Amino acid sequence: MAKPLRIGMIGYGFMGRAHSNGYKRVSDFFDLDYTPVLQAVAARDTAKAQVFADRWGYKRVESDWRKLVAADDIDAIDICTPNNLHAEIAIEAAKHGKAILCEKPLAMDVAEGERMLAAIEKAGVPNMVWYNYRRIPAVTFAKQIIDSGKLGRIFHYRAEFLQDWTIAADLPQGGAALWRLDAKAAGSGVTGDLLAHCIDTALWLNGAVTNVTAMTETFVKERTHQLTGKIEPVEIDDACSFLCHFKNGSLGLFESTRYARGHKALYTFEINGENMSLKWDLHDLHRLQVFDYADAGNMRGWKSIHVTDGDHPYMDKWWVPGLAIGYEHSFVHQVADFLVAFAKKQPAHPTFRDALQTQRVCDAVLASAKSHQWVDVG
Ligand SMILES: NC(=O)c1ccc[n+]([C@@H]2O[C@H](COP(=O)([O-])OP(=O)(O)OC[C@H]3O[C@@H](n4cnc5c(N)ncnc54)[C@H](O)[C@@H]3O)[C@@H](O)[C@H]2O)c1
Numbered sequence: 322m323a324k325p326l327r328i329g330m331i332g333y334g335f336m337g338r339a340h341s342n343g344y345k346r347v348s349d350f351f352d353l354d355y356t357p358v359l360q361a362v363a364a365r366d367t368a369k370a371q372v373f374a375d376r377w378g379y380k381r382v383e384s385d386w387r388k389l390v391a392a393d394d395i396d397a398i399d400i401c402t403p404n405n406l407h408a409e410i411a412i413e414a415a416k417h418g419k420a421i422l423c424e425k426p427l428a429m430d431v432a433e434g435e436r437m438l439a440a441i442e443k444a445g446v447p448n449m450v451w452y453n454y455r456r457i458p459a460v461t462f463a464k465q466i467i468d469s470g471k472l473g474r475i476f477h478y479r480a481e482f483l484q485d486w487t488i489a490a491d492l493p494q495g496g497a498a499l500w501r502l503d504a505k506a507a508g509s510g511v512t513g514d515l516l517a518h519c520i521d522t523a524l525w526l527n528g529a530v531t532n533v534t535a536m537t538e539t540f541v542k543e544r545t546h547q548l549t550g551k552i553e554p555v556e557i558d559d560a561c562s563f564l565c566h567f568k569n570g571s572l573g574l575f576e577s578t579r580y581a582r583g584h585k586a587l588y589t590f591e592i593n594g595e596n597m598s599l600k601w602d603l604h605d606l607h608r609l610q611v612f613d614y615a616d617a618g619n620m621r622g623w624k625s626i627h628v629t630d631g632d633h634p635y636m637d638k639w640w641v642p643g644l645a646i647g648y649e650h651s652f653v654h655q656v657a658d659f660l661v662a663f664a665k666k667q668p669a670h671p672t673f674r675d676a677l678q679t680q681r682v683c684d685a686v687l688a689s690a691k692s693h694q695w696v697d698v699g
Contacts, residue, residue: 323353325396326660327360329389329419331410332401333373334498336424336451337362340399341377343652350638351657354664357397363389390414397447400424403500404508408433411673415444422659424451426517426683427676429508431699434680438673449659449669450676452521454588456654458646459609460522461634462626463592463599466611467526472594478527478567479574479591482515483584487541487559494555496547502557503546510557511577512537512683515588519575521671521679522590528569530682532697535563537690540580563686607645 328344330337344357363383364370370382383389386406390398390413397420400410408428414421421441427450428434441448454460466472487502494502501507501514524530537558546553560578567573581587588603600610600623609626616622629645631637635654639646662669671679681698689696 323348323356325358326355326420326663327358327394327396328399329360329383329392329395329397330362330379330399330401331364331386331389331406333362333364333370334401336401337373338377339453339649339652340401340422340451340656341379342649343656345377346653347656347660350653351660353657353660355660357656357660360395361389361392386410387413390417390419396420397422403506404429404513405506408437411437411448412440415440415446418444418446420447420663421673422449422451423673423676425521425676425679426508426513427673427680429513431677431680431684434673434677438677441673447659447663447666447669448673449655449662450671450673451652451655452518452671452676452679453651453655454518454522454603455525455671456635456651456658457606457648458634458636458654459601459607459626459628462609462628463601464526465634466597466599467592471597471613472592472599473596475527475567475569475571475592475594477572477574477591477593478523480519480523481575481587481589482511482519482577483581483587484511484515484579485582485584487579488582490541490544492541492544493547494544494553495549499547502544502555504556507557509683509687510537510539510559510561511579512558512561512686515577516561516563516575516686517679517683518588519577519590520682521676523567523573523575524675524678524682525671526590527567527571527573527592529567529678530565530573530698531568532695533563533565533682533685533689534695535561535686535689537561537687558687558690561686561690563689565682606648 348356359379363386398414400423562576565573591600598612659669685696
């Protein structure tokens with residue numbers, strides 16, 4: 322019989338739902354030593370939190386996250402709030418000895434991330450950051466192929482994450498649903514929100530980034546703030562592009578924007594090695610595109626692998642070959658991997674330490690965009 326891991330959820334928005342779904346479904350499909358129990362949810366608006374708790378099956382509601390992180394009936398705290406609250410909650414949860422699952426980006430900046438890392442490592446608590454794209458089977462499969470050495474020497478890594486939802490100049494900033502446009506809540510714009518995902522995947526697949534040169538743009542300079550009602554300067558980056566060197570000698574090219582009309586969430590990456598190239602696209606997430614130079618010359622071409630077979634990562638836990646799974650399953654997989662690591666008292670990746678490295682690249686990108694210089698990543 323699996324032991325309970327009692328979850329204290331903070332925030333009931335997009336990620337509050339995605340994670341709750343992961344906790345609820347994981348034990349139906351994975352054999353685990355621990356099973357998540359939806360114990361309590363904390364949010365400032367208790368009436369709304371109660372609606373969320375009733376829908377998802379949380380046992381109780383707290384009006385203040387501080388009470389939740391101190392509660393005796395909670396084993397793990399899940400931080401699903403805007404970015405400016407991650408550090409305070411994580412540091413407090415660590416003091417109370419809770420396991421911590423924190424949404425990305427880890428922190429508002431490297432200095433804050435370092436404080437978080439010091440706190441959780443001092444407390445010795447299990448920790449993980451929700452860079453969930455690693456757990457999409459086609460992405461995990463790409464990792465397995467790269468780690469096998471089949472690509473040979475790597476020359477290029479490129480990634481983009483394109484959206485179009487902030488083009489309207491009359492869209493307000495700040496407050497519910499629009500905190501991503503307010504630098505005080507988000508820290509940065511597309512760099513921390515979208516490129517952070519691309520960077521995490523890149524570091525995982527292709528290793529460390531040594532230096533970067535970047536440009537950012539804020540296309541709409543002022544927006545009404547939902548909380549103050551005043552027109553205020555927009556301080557986030559609406560778009561960001563950067564070049565980088567990887568430690569393995571390959572070159573990186575990254576782009577993200579919320580102004581690419583027609584694109585909703587087009588996260589793509591491509592890696593080019595001397596023997597093989599791989600390509601992936603979030604809009605077609607169960608496929609991995611592979612070009613293998615070892616194929617006979619007259620048979621060479623890009624092939625599209627439908628990553629749904631039982632010998633593909635995670636897929637033996639789901640249906641039968643040929644039947645696809647989706648975005649939400651990346652969270653189920655991340656919960657499963659966390660619980661396995663938790664039971665074995667091993668790190669669950671990406672840990673806070675891993676995520677701090679992504680934060681270092683983000684900070685270097687923003688510093689380079691400001692200085693117009695190449696910046697080394699610490
Ligand atoms: N892993 C991913 O793919 C992914 C996707 C989306 C968002 N995120 C990250 O998840 C986090 C949350 O984003 P979201 O899209 O769920 O946002 P959201 O706006 O949908 O939800 C945020 C929640 O935080 C709550 N909140 C705000 N201040 C609070 C406080 N003081 N105390 C308690 N609760 C508070 C809000 O009420 C809301 O329920 C962010 O850090 C974001 O970057 C990650």
